[in-house]
Amino acid sequence: MRKSRILTGLGLAAVAMITLAGCNSGSPSAGSGGGGEQTGGDEALWEVATEVDLEGSPTYDRMVERDGVIVGVKNDQPGLGYEDAASGERTGFDVDIARWIAASLGFDEDQIDYVTIPSANREQAIVNGDIDYYVGTYSITDARKQQIDFAGPYFITGQGLLVAADDDSINGPDDLEGKIVCSVTGSTPLQRIRDEYNPGDAVEYDTYSQCVEQLKAGSVDAITTDEAILAGYVALEPDVLKIAGEPFSEERYGVGLEKGDRAMKDYINALFTDGGDVWTALFEQHLAPAGIEAEQPDVEQ
Numbered sequence: 001m002r003k004s005r006i007l008t009g010l011g012l013a014a015v016a017m018i019t020l021a022g023c024n025s026g027s028p029s030a031g032s033g034g035g036g037e038q039t040g041g042d043e044a045l046w047e048v049a050t051e052v053d054l055e056g057s058p059t060y061d062r063m064v065e066r067d068g069v070i071v072g073v074k075n076d077q078p079g080l081g082y083e084d085a086a087s088g089e090r091t092g093f094d095v096d097i098a099r100w101i102a103a104s105l106g107f108d109e110d111q112i113d114y115v116t117i118p119s120a121n122r123e124q125a126i127v128n129g130d131i132d133y134y135v136g137t138y139s140i141t142d143a144r145k146q147q148i149d150f151a152g153p154y155f156i157t158g159q160g161l162l163v164a165a166d167d168d169s170i171n172g173p174d175d176l177e178g179k180i181v182c183s184v185t186g187s188t189p190l191q192r193i194r195d196e197y198n199p200g201d202a203v204e205y206d207t208y209s210q211c212v213e214q215l216k217a218g219s220v221d222a223i224t225t226d227e228a229i230l231a232g233y234v235a236l237e238p239d240v241l242k243i244a245g246e247p248f249s250e251e252r253y254g255v256g257l258e259k260g261d262r263a264m265k266d267y268i269n270a271l272f273t274d275g276g277d278v279w280t281a282l283f284e285q286h287l288a289p290a291g292i293e294a295e296q297p298d299v300e301q
């Protein structure tokens, strides 16, 4: 079982802050604009495919007909799926995974439409055909598989807790008795904290950044979701926020797909399996600076 681990420490957090700031001011990580090539340093991490061999995928046929891709993403999760409010630039590991998939299917950055979709609305957006695929901290679960399919997993993390930097009273989910914990509607961490633990109260919002505002305002005591998400918020404000305790679940991130599109699932899984170097470069660029440790997982067949 491989999970991401978060290293804490001011040194790392400071490095992460500089890196995140760098991303927002137009580092090579952006990958948006020009030619659909993603660069890691000076080298292109991928090129837009010119010959695509993908038969029998209704999703791909739709993309070709439209001459473009519509991907569902998050916009408030630094390091994973983030949109700079001023420039509109989208950055992060998940966003680049979405770009890499689009490029492998022959679509460059100018042909990608990004739609921000919160956790609670993901399955419906896929079922409705509003998006072609979804990449945004989306855990593979049996319940979700009733409605959609997943490619991947492409990343594994675990549920954790975010608290104020000066709060030593919470060191794990068992310390939430009598405390108010915040999470997101329709997420696996909200479900788990209610089902398996005994918080004083569990309040829900549409997005994790809303929970962060509540925590900073003192109206909740903790936030619970995947550590990879929480680490992104700590990296931005290491003097204000910290991760408390150890991860207590396994969250396996998949690419949300239309149910039954086996051809697309196999195509993306092959991309991940053959693309270890790209995966590593994206991980090093977006997640390692926040102190996250992980290995590329094997995909599920």
Ligand code: GLU
Binding pocket: 119, 136, 137, 138, 139, 184, 186, 187, 188, 189, 225, 226, 251
């Ligand atoms: N990975 C969890 C989930 O899919 C939490 C993160 C999120 O809400 O996107 O529910």
